[in-house]
Amino acid sequence: EAQVTQNPRYLITVTGKKLTVTCSQNMNHEYMSWYRQDPGLGLRQIYYSMNVEVTDKGDVPEGYKVSRKEKRNFPLILESPSPNQTSLYFCASSRTRDTEAFFGQGTRLTVV
Amino acid sequence: QKEVEQNSGPLSVPEGAIASLNCTYSDRGSQSFFWYRQYSGKSPELIMSIYSNGDKEDGRFTAQLNKASQYVSLLIRDSQPSDSATYLCAVKGVGSSYKLIFGSGTRLLVRP
Numbered sequence: 001e002a003q004v005t006q007n008p009r010y011l012i013t014v015t016g017k018k019l020t021v022t023c024s025q026n027m028n029h030e031y032m033s034w035y036r037q038d039p040g041l042g043l044r045q046i047y048y049s050m051n052v053e054v055t056d057k058g059d060v061p062e063g064y065k066v067s068r069k070e071k072r073n074f075p076l077i078l079e080s081p082s083p084n085q086t087s088l089y090f091c092a093s094s095r096t097r098d099t100e101a102f103f104g105q106g107t108r109l110t111v112v
Numbered sequence: 113q114k115e116v117e118q119n120s121g122p123l124s125v126p127e128g129a130i131a132s133l134n135c136t137y138s139d140r141g142s143q144s145f146f147w148y149r150q151y152s153g154k155s156p157e158l159i160m161s162i163y164s165n166g167d168k169e170d171g172r173f174t175a176q177l178n179k180a181s182q183y184v185s186l187l188i189r190d191s192q193p194s195d196s197a198t199y200l201c202a203v204k205g206v207g208s209s210y211k212l213i214f215g216s217g218t219r220l221l222v223r224p
Binding site: 031033040041042043044045048049050056058088090092094097098099100101102103104105106108 | 143144146153154155156157158161163200202204209210211212214215216217
């Protein structure tokens, strides 16, 4: 089954403790991205990747890192999480730059 | 002015009626447009993509695009209570970056 898989689905952590949210797609898509969704603010892009080793900032990159060492994986790294990073996070992938994006199940992160 | 604008709703329609959801966008050069459905706490699910002016039909759904007016809409015929969700309009950003810009969504309620 074609899918985008994120882990974990739910995570509660403490301020400053480094964490990684994994994202993997099995569709051989070139493009991958991370979004956060907050009430009243909608979906906002954090980072995106157009291919292996090619990443760039989205609209809200501060406090996040990403890497794309393999085509299928695009992890999101929070080196020192803060409470304002409490949010619902989605990973997505697309076959090309202009075609539809398919989303993972989401990761609900709470930073206390 | 927001890049992609939607009425937040809620839009309430009776079961069996046509629901009409609207979206305007600011960048005249945009070429790719998408409608997603999102149930509370779940990931966005692609309903339709549209790239050319005119109508595109898929089952009970019809997307309409008017690039001159910078307007894209989604019609849902024979609305069902299970269609109750938030509908997100997304527009591919112009240029070489991989940017998908989302509206804040319209909440649809279908009354039995």
